[in-house]
Amino acid sequence: MIAITTIQELLHHMRTRRREYPDDRIGLVPTMGYLHEGHASLMRRSKAECGFSVLSIFVNPLQFGPNEDFDRYPRDAERDLALAERNGIDLVFMPSVQEMYPSKPLTSVIISQVTDRLCGASRPGHFDGVGTVVSKLFHLTQPDRAYFGMKDAQQVAVIQRMVDDLNIQVEIVPCETVRESDGLAMSSRNVYLSPDARAQAVVLSQALTEAEQAVKEAGMTVKELEARIRETIAKAPLADxxxxxxxxxxxxxVPSAEVDLSQYPNKLIVALAVKFGSTRLIDNRLLDSHGGERHV
Amino acid sequence: MIAITTIQELLHHMRTRRREYPDDRIGLVPTMGYLHEGHASLMRRSKAECGFSVLSIFVNPLQFGPNEDFDRYPRDAERDLALAERNGIDLVFMPSVQEMYPSKPLTSVIISQVTDRLCGASRPGHFDGVGTVVSKLFHLTQPDRAYFGMKDAQQVAVIQRMVDDLNIQVEIVPCETVRESDGLAMSSRNVYLSPDARAQAVVLSQALTEAEQAVKEAGMTVKELEARIRETIAKAPLADxxxxxxxxxxxxxVPSAEVDLSQYPNKLIVALAVKFGSTRLIDNRLLDSHGGERHV
Known part of the structure; x- marks a missing residue:
């Protein structure tokens, strides 16, 4: 496995690889590091589907708000490299902020509408930063496929939309969320949780499982379903x-307020963001029209 | 020469070409059609430098304001194809608006600061449309080099900045403005000019030539130089x-108001946009620190 930090090396390796194996598929797994089993599942999928798999590790300052956790975002390069190697990665690109943004970037890739709600609303500018850095990584790596976890379902929707709108020649592969044994979605931010908060954080996946059942009830409305979810989460005293x-x-x-969700014709997503102290967790579930889980 | 209208055909041809001639350089000349000698000079440069030259012809609605000339922008596909063939183009991509924007695009490539003045200020949203369509064309064609005329000097600066910021792997080649015998910069919009306006339009290049001399005068300020330019243009009664x-x-x-331009340490540009009736012409000249013309 090759581990590099500069754009020049990355371009060189990708060019060489492409020239030597023109028929090989190239996979990209873009991450912010502090890798867990969720990331490992993306890497293994890339390994299975592609002849050459690239992992990027970059905590992108552009996608953090001024009061967010950029500075304290957990980092552990050594452990990440070991995990990448064990999971079939061929090249790790781990640039510095200076390498990715040598001067103040004047160009932004901005995706509207799909960013109006959820994390787009809670974290102004977040998806501008995501769109910009992901398009940079796509240009640098030119992968055939790129692997993203569905825990960040809005991110997947946003990136798919960017790729479609800008004709970026990459296939976005959404991968199922990996969970702890009690159902908590794996996240690098889980390490922030106090033992009490960690125990209570299970309410997110519980609320989603309940929503999955509740949406099948005849006459279930958006308002009623959201109220049920809030009620479940409220049972965790530390949850905000x-x-x-x-x-x-x-x-x-937003589906219209009166619509009967049990008869809804399209896919639905139940999406949660819940704070435990200063740690913000997200989770979601896709539901199809008759309330079954939608596999991605 | 191949002429195609769909993205699918373009991707197919580019993929095949790249596979068959992996060492050949690919050149792209993005245009809005109604080609003239200025465009022809870009095509010939691409032909000279690249093994395969692509011309795109697309009048991009995104870069026109609501009161601009999108609908009446001149078009002549047949003549364009003949000119392209004569100038060494291998493939012409001439998509419909529907092909480029099958649904309302939600993604924009937005370049700030370098778009604050000149056409960026006069034509709000213009460079968002340019950035977006040029990035689409780059993704579809994946050229090694892309050729742009310096008549649109701000466009060149904007695209170079976009390419740098987003790490798009293409070399931007700025090409010198081609002029009519009296000095008028070639433009598809010149056909709009009445005979009187056409005769008077020469003041743009005259004002630029005078500016080139005037900037060498010791103590020349921005304010004084701009006043001289305006004075020259004002001699054309139809010029606005x-x-x-x-x-x-x-x-x-903007250089500071008091700076002595004859001693200015960086490159300067004198940039003009002048309306003759409803026809808006632009032109510019690059000046170096000692007032000589800067060749691109």
């Missing part, structure tokens, strides 16, 4: 709800 | 100045 929404997926528009 | 500015290039920032 940022958002708990039921939306159309992948358009992320 | 949109802007006449002296800026730093390629940053397109």
């Amino acid at each position: 709800i940022d958002y708990a929404e039921v939306l159309d997926y992948p358009d992320l528009t | 100045i949109d802007y006449a500015e002296v800026l730093d290039y390629p940053d397109l920032t």
